[in-house]
Each structure stands twice: as structure tokens, then as C-alpha cells.
Amino acid sequence: MTVQTERPPSGPADVRKADDGGPGRPTPRAASRAGALAPYLLLLPACAATVLLLGWPLLKDVLLSFQNLNMAQLIQHVTEWNGVDNYREVLTGEDFWRVTLRSILFTAANVVLIMVLGTLVGLLLARLGKRMRFTLLLGLVLAWAMPVVAATTVYQWLFAQRFGVVNWVLDKLGWHSMADYSWTSSQMSTFFVVTLLIVWMSIPFVAINLYAATTTIPNELYEAAALDGAGGWRSFTTVTLPFLRPFLYATTFLEIIWVFKAFVQVFTFNGGGPDRLTEILPVYAYVEGVGNQHYGMGAAIAVLTILILLGLTAYYLRIVLKQENEEEAGL
Template identity: 65%
Template sequence: MAVQLDGAAAATDQAAARTGKGGAPPCGRGSRRGRGAPYLLLLPALLATAVFLGWPMVRNLVLSFQNLNMKELIQHLTEWVGTGNYREILGSEQFWRVTLRTVVFTAVNVVLIMVLGTLIGLLLARLGKTMRLALSVALVLAWAMPVIAATTVFQWLFDSRYGVVNWVLDAAGWHAMTDYDWVGTQLSTFFVITVMIVWQSLPFVALNLYAATTTIPKELYEAARMDGAGTWQVFASVTFPFLRPFFLATTFLEVIWVFKAFPQIFAINQGGPDRLTETLPIYAFTEGVGNLHFGMGAAISLLTIVVLLAMTAHYLRLTLRQEAQEEHEEAAL
């Protein structure tokens, strides 16, 4: 009997060695295939990205090293200038002026979007069911409106002769605004564009913020109010710490969206008056397509991508720093 038991135990040990711990199959060819399955699933998306994004980027990079104007385009000539386009752009005062203008324009819009979107999102969390539904529907309708359609509406609203804005201001006693040309100066044109971009961006921030507030335990709010915390203290000590990742991600997305805004600015006044409202995307289009300097436009567009990549790197550094801080706090607890 003992011999039989010893033999059975040995057979069991051999079977366990063949199958692995817990009866699982050993790490072999099948396991390696299982690890490669996610990459196979990602392959179609990677191929589509390489074809529709990667290849145009490569062509744009090659074009940026050429002097391609209408003459070269018609005669199918290739005139290589090396880094000449980049040297000319980086040595141009206009490029740096447009870059500074783009950064300031982006910063002003993003601050307004995040502040107003946060206030509306917090308002949604406090409203009753009926008013919350009505406001949510209004936000969704504003968000769903196509960009060009919204731009056309704003052109009608701020029209100098038949615009509703001038009519309301005149009726309110501000008669100097009767025939005011909103796209006649740099500041007024930027004001119209800013109002339009902020209006289009608020729904995304407000609705996402409201959705994020629903994940915060209500007991934390009750405890904060029992301790005598006011509205601002509740937001700073309860709401903001929970929503910090949301604010970082949303701010980053809004920076990208505003920085590369093209149809709103171009449709309002094509970067006018006197090219004073050109941002980097408008500047690249004007130089490349408008002035038929396609190599120059390609170089400007690539420099625009470099600026966005620098912003992305800064965002990733903030995110990693936040994750490290949270891990340190969890370890301390």
C-alpha cells in the first residue's frame, strides 16, 4: 500500500510539473501567442494611423526642405533648400509675433473655458432634476452645432449693420455701437472669436465636471459642512482634490483644441484685419496656400507641431509628478 501511495504522489508531482502551479498550462508557445494577441488587435489601428497620419507627416517633412512655389509645382521641379525655410522662419519677426499671439490667445481662452465650465458644472450638481435636464440639453445642443454653422451664427450676431448685438447695445442706450464693426480692429475681432470658442467649449468641461462630481462620496461634503467649512473651503478641500486628474486632463485637451483652432478664426476674418489676428495655423495656411509658398507653409506647420509637443511634454511631466505625489501620500498612510 505504501508503495502505491508513493507512486501516486510521484505521478501527481510530475503532472503538476507538466501543467504548472494550479493546473495552469506551462509558459510555452501558447502563452507567447496569448501575450501577442493585444498587439494583433492594435495592428489595424496602427496601420490606419501610419497611412492617414504618418505618411502625410513624412511628406510634409520632405516638403519643408524644398522651395515649392507655383512655378515648381507646374513644371514638376524639385528645388531642395535644406533648412533654408526653417532659418527664414525662425529669423522672421512675424513668426515670433504670431507665436506669442497664439500662446496668449490660447491661455486666455483656456482660463475662461475652465473657470466658466467649472462653475456651470458645479451648478449642474446643485440644480434640481428638471432644471438640470434643461441646462444639460442646452449645453448638448450648443456642443452639437457644427463649427462653421456656429461661426456663421456669430457673424450674423456681430454684423455691423444688421447684427443683434449692436441692436441690443443701441437699445440699451449705447448709441455709439449702432454700426460698430466688430472685425475692424484686432481686439474686437479677438473678442468675437474668444466668445465663440468659449461658448463652443463650455459644454465639454461642464458636463464632464458634473459627471465627475457624482463620483465624490456625499459623506465627505457632510463632514466638511459639519466642521463649518464654507462653499470655497468645501471646493478646495473636497471637490478639487478628487477632481485634480480631471482638471489636468481637461485643461490639456482644451489647450490643444484652442491652440489649433482654425475654422473659427479663418471664417470670421481670415486672420484680419491686416493679419493681426493670425495664429500659427492661420499663419501656416496663409503662407503655404494663400501666398503659394508651400515649402514655407509646411515648415511652419511642423514648427507648430513642435510647440504642441513641448506642451504635451510639460503636461506629461505634471501628470507623472502628480502620480508620484499620490503614491507618496498613500505610502505615508
């Protein structure tokens, strides 16, 4: 009586059969290919939504910037291409460069105030007890969550000329000349209120971010610094600041973008007045495009605004990367 034993694979065909894993099962090569494509498939909906919601309007804006589109062409459904005439008119005019400089200075002043005050509030949150921290966090979240138009309306009421709370308080404190002061009558006073509004709405984001970053710092580092005789300032510069630096870089980058395109606060508060002296680039593009019905001109200003913002952010990122490389080389 003979006993049959299972014959081991003896050739390439037998090896392939053994590796196939049976009918209906994916081969290892197909499984690895599917695993490599999985991240791209997961990103596909987000990329499609980005292209649809951002890419297509941006393309339409670029095409519109090369057209002479006013109300007459819009009613007649006529497409009149004029090449780079819109860009030439904008770049050769003094208004665009004046508004650009104003926008950069406005952004710089706001971002500096936001980062300094937001960092201080974030460090304060790390020092407070649980109840006080919860109360302050609740106030910050409420200020952060308030709609921009609603917050601007509140500030219009606070700084109203006749019935504003600020003028009433200043009058009671002895500044009787401020009892009927118009905060929208001059460029500086309007910018002061708008800056106060933007800083007030932006501090919560910076403070909460920085507070979250402080929770990642090990307490052992502070104990070691205290044993070395480090005081409060030295502990901050040698322990806290190195951990917070990446968060500060990222938050500053976001604040530059958000403040530079702060259209709602400026336009809603006073429409870019008085005499268009508080217009920043987004407001300038809207007034020229929609207000004056020069839609091609407004589109050209919008495209130039995007390019300027990209240039500012690229310059900032270059400085950040350079500092990081110097720190790594120093280590």
C-alpha cells in the same frame, strides 16, 4: 486471470504525452503565447490607421518643408530641394515670432476662461434638480454638437455691422455709437468675438466632464465635512477639488491643444484680419503656404507649430507630474 491497470507516466516522454491534451489541442505554452499576443493584435488595426492617416501626411509635410515648392515647380512636377532654407527664413523673420507670441497669449486667455466658466457650469449641474439639469445639459450638448463653420457663421451674423443683433441690442440699450460698429475693424474686437465663440463652444465639454466627475464623490465625505463644521468653500477645497483635480488636469491639457490649433474659427470669421493682425500659427501657415503659394514655407511653419505645441504640452505635463509627486509626498 490477470487484471491490467493503467500504467502511470514513468518518464519525460510519457509526461509530455500526458500534457499534450490530445491531438489538435494547443499546448499550454502555445496558448500562453497567443494570450500574450492578443492585446497587440487588437491594437494593430488602430495603429495601422493612425500611421496611415496621421503618420504618412506628417512625413510628407516634413519632406515638403525641405523643398522649394511654388506654383512653377508644382506645374512642372519638379522637386527642388533647398535644405533648411525655409526654416532659416521663417526663424529669422519677425512675423513668425510675433504670431507665435500672439498664439500663446490667445491660447492662454481662452483656456483660462474655458476652464473657469466650464468648472462653474459643471458644479452648477451637480446642484440643479433633474428637470433643470436635463434642460441645461440639452443646451450644452446642442452648443457642443454644432459644426464649427455653422457656429462661426451665426456669430458673423450676430456681430454684423449693419444688421447684427448685438449692435441692435446695444443701440436700444443706449450705446448709440455701437449701432453701426464694425467688430472686424480692429485686432482686439475681432479677437473678442473669436474668443467668445471658442469659449462658448468649449464650455460644454468641460462642464459635462466635471459634472460626471462630481457624481463619483461619495456623499459620506460631505456629511463628514459638515459634521466637522466645514462651510461651502471648505467642503469644496477639501472634498470636491481633490476628486476633480485629475479631471481638471486632463481637460486643461486637451483644451490647450484644441485652442492652439483653432484654425477654423479664426480664419472663417475674418481670415486672420484686419491686416493679418489676428493670425495665429495655423492660420499663418495656411496663408503663407496656400494663400501665397509658398508651399514649402507653409510646411515649415506647420512643422514648427507642431514642435511648439509639443513643447507647451510637455511643459504643462511636467508641472502636473511635479504637483502630483508633491501631493503624494505630502500624504
